[in-house]
Structure formats: C-alpha cells, structure tokens
Amino acid sequence: MGTSRQSGPWSEKGSAGKAAENNASSASCCYRCIECNQEATELYRDYNHGVLKITICKSCQKPVDKYIEYDPVIILINAILCKAQAYRHILFNTKINIHGKLCIFCLLCEAYLRWLQLQDSSQHIDPDDLIRYAKEWDFYRMFTIASLEQMAFFIGIFAGLWLIQPTTLRRKSNFILLLKALLLSSYGKLLLIPAVIWEHDYTPLCLRLIKVFVLTSNSQAVRVTLNISRKLSLLTILSGLVLESSVVCFFQRMGWDVESDCSIYKT
Numbered sequence: 001m002g003t004s005r006q007s008g009p010w011s012e013k014g015s016a017g018k019a020a021e022n023n024a025s026s027a028s029c030c031y032r033c034i035e036c037n038q039e040a041t042e043l044y045r046d047y048n049h050g051v052l053k054i055t056i057c058k059s060c061q062k063p064v065d066k067y068i069e070y071d072p073v074i075i076l077i078n079a080i081l082c083k084a085q086a087y088r089h090i091l092f093n094t095k096i097n098i099h100g101k102l103c104i105f106c107l108l109c110e111a112y113l114r115w116l117q118l119q120d121s122s123q124h125i126d127p128d129d130l131i132r133y134a135k136e137w138d139f140y141r142m143f144t145i146a147s148l149e150q151m152a153f154f155i156g157i158f159a160g161l162w163l164i165q166p167t168t169l170r171r172k173s174n175f176i177l178l179l180k181a182l183l184l185s186s187y188g189k190l191l192l193i194p195a196v197i198w199e200h201d202y203t204p205l206c207l208r209l210i211k212v213f214v215l216t217s218n219s220q221a222v223r224v225t226l227n228i229s230r231k232l233s234l235l236t237i238l239s240g241l242v243l244e245s246s247v248v249c250f251f252q253r254m255g256w257d258v259e260s261d262c263s264i265y266k267t
C-alpha cells in the first residue's frame, strides 16, 4: 500500500511516470482516484532524499493511481482491455495532449480505407482516373465526408446526453474533457490500415470487429469521464450512431459515393 521508494526506479518509469512528475509540480491541478473516482490533490508525495510515497485515497484506502509506477506498455494493454482504472489514469492523471493529432491521423486512415474501397468499386474505366488530381480530390472528399460523419457521431452523443441526463454537461470542463476522451478512445481506428494492407478473406470481419472495438472504447470513455452507468453510456453511443447513420443516409440520397462505415461493413 504506502510504498516508499528510492528515486532509482522512478527515473525509469517512462512517459506516464514523467507526466505524473510534471503534474506534481502544479499543485492546483486535481487528480482522480482510479479505483473510486474520488478527487485527489496529489498522486504521490516527494519527501527529502528522493524518497517518494504513493498517495492513498481517503475514500477507498487504495493507492490513488498505481499506474504511475507501471510501464506505458502495461497501461496500454489495460486500456485495450477497456479497464476503467486505465482510462481514469490516462484521462485524469496524465497530461496526454495528442487527441487533436490522433483524430486527424485516424480520419486520414479512414479516408484512405474509403478511397481504396472507392477505387475497387469503380468497375468502369473513367477517363478522369488517368488524371492524378482526380484521385487526389477523391481522397480529400473522403476525408471531408469521414470528418462530417465523425462530427455527427459526437454531436449525437452530446445530444443524447443532453436529452437523457442534462446535468452532466452543464460544466464546460465536462464538455471539453468528454470531447478529448472520445477523440483519444477512437485510437482503434489506427488498426484499419494494417487490416487493409494485410488483406485477406476475413477483412470485412476485421473491419466490423474494429468498429465494435472503437465503439466499446468510446462507451467506456464516456462512462469513465462522466462517471455514469454503463447502460447510459451505451445509450449515448447509440444516439451518436443514429445521427451518424442519418448523415450517411442523407449523403447517399444526395447521390454521393461516400463508402461510409455502413456500406463498407455490409460487404
């Protein structure tokens, strides 16, 4: 429980540990206990002579954040397993600031996948295909459509939350934190690229599993961020999916070849 350590092991903790150390310098920042979600003022206390002691949660009597000692790979594995403690560590107790870049990269992956599907689905030889710029514009179009669908999904989640439990989004900080959590928890979309590169007979199944994994991660992120029930978080994800599907339906009625998730996963 209350472990005292020399400074040696702490210097080898990796990025999570370093982030926590940086966090410790800002005393005004609030952390969360990864076990019970109770707020905490510090993750560990730095005594003289390099002796550090992990803070114990006053509510549940467990270490506030055991993951500050863990290797980042272990934390990532726990996050992949959708453990709420790992999500709380990443979302509340670290200063990970890659959600914007990650979102752009995920959208690029998705746009690339749709662009590939578009090339495969075009049976006829269009003279425009001979022009490189036409293909390039197709990619930009897919990127824009993927972005709009992603936006619709998030708006659907926020709208669902607003309708079901309006008190959760009254604080601006909750809104921003939830948006960051949703962007971070969509990291599973990075798997789209290897799934396409190592193409085989089970690729459509892989794409469906990736979609399920991303939705599960999103649901867990909503649940942990707002500290709501699993049922409510699933409902919000469902409302996001409904709005996203409506947008896809609208695009298809407009006659746009969107190659969206639905059309990809139906193959």
Ligand SMILES: [Zn+2]
Residues within 6 Å of the ligand: 033, 034, 035, 036, 037, 038, 057, 058, 059, 060, 061, 062, 064
């Ligand atoms: Zn606790």
